[in-house]
Amino acid sequence: IIALSGQITQIHDILISSKMNGVSIKIRSDDVLNPSQVTGWFNESTSWYYLTIHQAHGDTARLESAKLFYPINRIEVIRAAESLQIGFRMSIPVEQFEFYYSEDPPELLLALRFPISDVMASLSSERPKKVPDLTPTSNRKQIWVKAFYFMGAGLTGAGFLAGEEQKGWEVPMGIGMIGMAYVYENFIHRKKK
Numbered sequence: 503i504i505a506l507s508g509q510i511t512q513i514h515d516i517l518i519s520s521k522m523n524g525v526s527i528k529i530r531s532d533d534v535l536n537p538s539q540v541t542g543w544f545n546e547s548t549s550w551y552y553l554t555i556h557q558a559h560g561d562t563a564r565l566e567s568a569k570l571f572y573p574i575n576r577i578e579v580i581r582a583a584e585s586l587q588i589g590f591r592m593s594i595p596v597e598q599f600e601f602y603y604s605e606d607p608p609e610l611l612l613a614l615r616f617p618i619s620d621v622m623a624s625l626s627s628e629r630p631k632k633v634p635d636l637t638p639t640s641n642r643k644q645i646w647v648k649a650f651y652f653m654g655a656g657l658t659g660a661g662f663l664a665g666e667e668q669k670g671w672e673v674p675m676g677i678g679m680i681g682m683a684y685v686y687e688n689f690i691h692r693k694k695k
Contacts, residue, residue: 511535513560513586516568516577524615525574527590531558534608537601542612544596550578551590551599551614558586573616590614647683654679 517528529535539556562579565588570577573593580587594616602611657676664670 509533509557510584511539511555511558513555513558513565516565516588518568518571518574520571520573523618524596524613525571527612527614529553529555529588529610529612531608531610534605535603535610537603540601540610542599542601544592544599546595549592549595551592551596553588553590553612554585555588555610556585558584560586647687650679650683654681654683 512532514530514532517530519526519528535555535558539558540553541556542551542553544551559581560579562581565579566577568577574590575593576589576591578589578591580589592614596614597617598615600613600615602613604611654676657672657679659676661670661672661674661676664672
């Protein structure tokens, strides 16, 4: 669907969600946007990513008040004669961007991706620091115990369903896994408490 000359698309709102390797920005409109209407670029010297939507208008105050998520610090919307320019002030440089178009509902999805070195640096800074001399106390079963019960039951059931003509390893392995989980849970783990 191509926007006709003179037909102005109304941009309703901007939804931002932060991802591990970038940012997802959803631009909702009243009509389907055509790829020829949309351009974007990142200005490295100012750290602004600019999105221009030709033949579009929108409430600048409403669009600028969209909820911000890191690494977007600010949104600036400029309405020109027949276009709308939306600027996103970034804390991390944008290495790559892609546009995805949806017809129902009519929206533009903008994916901004960061350099992998910045992603790795933010991952290492977000890792929780280990606190010495503190041991977690929980009355919940350890995940591997639950997994052994579940896999053991599955293997045992599969072995019984296979029938007697097939000699399989499933039943003994399944019963062994259930037995190991039971012994750990009721004897070994209980002694540690």
